[in-house]
Amino acid sequence: MASSQTDLSSRERALDALRAVPSVQLAHYPTPIEELARLRAALGGGPRLLVKRDDAISFGCGGNKVRKLELVAAQALADGADTLITTGGGQSNHARATAAAAAKLGLKCVLVLNGTRPATPTGNALLDVLFGAELHYVERREDRAPAMREIASRLQAQGRRPVEIPLGASTPLGALGLARAVGELVTARTVPEFIVHATSSGGTQAGLVAGCILHGLPTRVLGISADTPSAEMQGIVTALLGGMADRLGIDREQLAGAREIEVDDGLVGDGYGIPTAGSREASDLLARTEALLVDQTYTAKALAGLIAHVRGGRFKDSDTVMFWHTGGQVAVFA
Ligand SMILES: Cc1ncc(COP(=O)(O)O)c(C=O)c1O
Known part of the structure; x- marks a missing residue:
């Protein structure tokens, strides 16, 4: 059999395995995908901007952790x-x-x-x-x-x-929750050139990267680090991808090492949870143009990264860039 056919069938088997992982349903999916047209205009144009509203996950005030916990809690109950x-x-x-x-x-x-x-x-x-x-x-x-x-x-x-x-909950099992979430982009027929998101313990990035590989999407996943240096983050994400492959019964190389792990650690500023001028600007802009909230530890820095890359010309005007909003808005009331 030609190797591309082998890859396809093992990818399909892995997708079946992904769908079969037991989970408890805490929230209703898919989360919305929305246009960030006013933010884009405020930035003076550039790529099309979308937001994946995991901040609006309908359980426990939402966020990326709910997707991981649905699988991790199912395992805990089974145990x-x-x-x-x-x-x-x-x-x-x-x-x-x-x-x-x-x-x-x-x-x-x-x-x-x-x-x-x-x-x-x-x-x-x-x-x-x-x-x-x-x-x-x-x-x-x-x-x-x-x-x-x-x-x-x-x-x-x-x-x-x-x-x-x-x-x-950044275990290979937890990260599979985010890999599943990528299926929502396929169903919505919305395949961005880039996903930009906050990364810290690595499960979200590993899940999104694995999800793009398994669903055959060319999308590049850019993690904006909340604290950890890029090289260390890349190692964490790669190790998680290996563990996810084991869980899905495919060769480790099909997930770990298959794509470049892109992490930008240039937005951390003075440290974890300490706002920067960029994160404050990002949260103010998003609130005033789109009435969406981000937190200063994770999502405001991720959005500041997205804005910096728009301004720096990293994306083409023809690109679609999706801000995967991982939640954290509760911290606005801290
Ligand atoms: C709101 C928010 N966004 C992003 C992250 C980063 O996700 P991960 O730990 O999976 O890298 C976290 C948690 O660390 C978070 O609470």
Whole structure:
């Protein structure tokens, strides 16, 4: 058989495997794809701009983490879990989405957050409390994983069945949720030349890249880093792609190494969660032209990256550039 035919049939088998991965449905899909015509005009023209509204995911205030948790929570339920434990920063979107998923699925949720316990919780921290999660605070980022392990062993000793979900639910299984999401572009017959999105723990980028490969889309996926240097991010995404291939039963090279992993770490500024002039401009522009909200840690920096690349001439006027809005808007109220 010609090798392109072999590739096609193994891609089709992998797509079937992707669709067959068990998941719990927390939200309704597809999320909308909208034109950003007023933003484009405010930028003086350039490529066609679209937004994929994962900020509008209809569960737990939305965001990319819901797509990952639908698969990760299904696995936890299959494993007989009664408690979800996860971790993040004090305003973690992932922690809030996990708390929401646990509430909906009748599970207990324990969150290990770094920072100090706020006297009056706001934004995501407020929602963590409303969704009924138990919050533990540790001082530093590096204290989080050991604290999760310690809590898990304590709960196990009490006869409970906890499952630890790694940072950002960025496991190969979680990332498959984003690979599935790319199918929504195929159904909508909207195939952009570029997807631009915020990247941090890597699952979203790995999922979108894998989704484009599996669905046969030529779309280039550009991750704008919230904190991690590009080379490190590329390594994280490549490792996740390998793990995803294993899960789908295809050769690792079909996902890992098949496409260049493009990460721009030039928008971080003074660090994780610290706004820049560009991220402030991006959030103001998007709010005033499109009435859409972004957060300063992830999505405002990603949009600032998109704007910088429009202004820098990276895209052709004939290109369609999709801003994959990964959520985070709850942090506006922090
Ligand atoms: C709003 C938002 N966008 C993007 C990201 C990055 O996604 P990922 O961790 O999958 O790289 C995160 C979480 O880290 C997030 O909360």
